[in-house]
Amino acid sequence: MIEESLYAFITTNPAIIAALGGTRSDKTSGVFPDIAPDECLTPYIVYLQVSGEPLAESFAGTGALQRSRWRFACSGATKKQAKKLANVLKVELLSMDGPQASGGVEIHGAWLRLEADTVEPMLMGTIKSTNVDFDFVYLDAA
Numbered sequence: 001m002i003e004e005s006l007y008a009f010i011t012t013n014p015a016i017i018a019a020l021g022g023t024r025s026d027k028t029s030g031v032f033p034d035i036a037p038d039e040c041l042t043p044y045i046v047y048l049q050v051s052g053e054p055l056a057e058s059f060a061g062t063g064a065l066q067r068s069r070w071r072f073a074c075s076g077a078t079k080k081q082a083k084k085l086a087n088v089l090k091v092e093l094l095s096m097d098g099p100q101a102s103g104g105v106e107i108h109g110a111w112l113r114l115e116a117d118t119v120e121p122m123l124m125g126t127i128k129s130t131n132v133d134f135d136f137v138y139l140d141a142a
Contacts, residue, residue, distance in 0.1 A: 002068055002140055003049065005103030007031065009096060010045065010089070019088040020044065036075070042127070043076040043085045050133060067137050069113065075129040079117070086115070086130035093134055104141035111135045 010016050011029045020030035020043055028037075030044040050071050056063030074089055076082035096107045114133035119126060 001103050002066070002105050002136065002138055003033070003103070005100040005105040005107075005138075006047065006070065006136075007033075008102035009092075009100060010047075012101075013092050015088050016045075016092055019085045043074065043081050045085065045089065046073040046075065047071065055137065064139050065108070065137065066140055067135060069133055069135050071131055071133050073118070073129045073131045075127050077125070077128070079128045079130075082117075082128045082130045086132050090115075090132055093132075096136070106139040106141075107136060108139065109135075109137040 010031050021041070024030055024041060026041045028040070028044075030041070032040070032044065032046050034046065034048050036044055036046050048071055050069040052066060052068035054062040055065040055067055072086075072089055072093075074082050074086040076085060090112055093110050094112065096110045099106045111134060112132060113135050114131070116131050118129045118131060120129065
């Protein structure tokens with residue numbers, strides 16, 4: 001599955017781990033699907049699938065080549081912290097190519113499609129985020 005491959009890539013990538021602060025005192029990877037837990041330490045990444053579709057269809061059915069768009073919200077206590085994490089993530093995701101170590105996925109391309117900043121007021125302060133959207137083209141054996 002593409003989600004498993006993305007999670008494994010992000011949580012084992014040395015540059016991304018360093019940008020997330022290395023070993024975290026909250027005992028998490030700092031990478032979460034859909035929504036971050038309450039009182040999560042910054043910085044962190046929240047990811048979710050925005051869309052997905054097959055790239056080919058015929059009378060024989062849907063082709064194996066897929067495209068999906070994923071949003072990665074890179075959050076920090078400051079805008080600078082969020083931007084730094086987003087920049088590291090962008091460089092590393094753009095390097096994804098070929099068979100992945102986990103998830104049975106073979107990546108055939110990664111494209112940055114959107115970058116946008118958001119601010120979320122919280123009871124304990126304000127979280128700054130830089131959202132980056134990527135399109136991935138891949139074969140999924142799962």
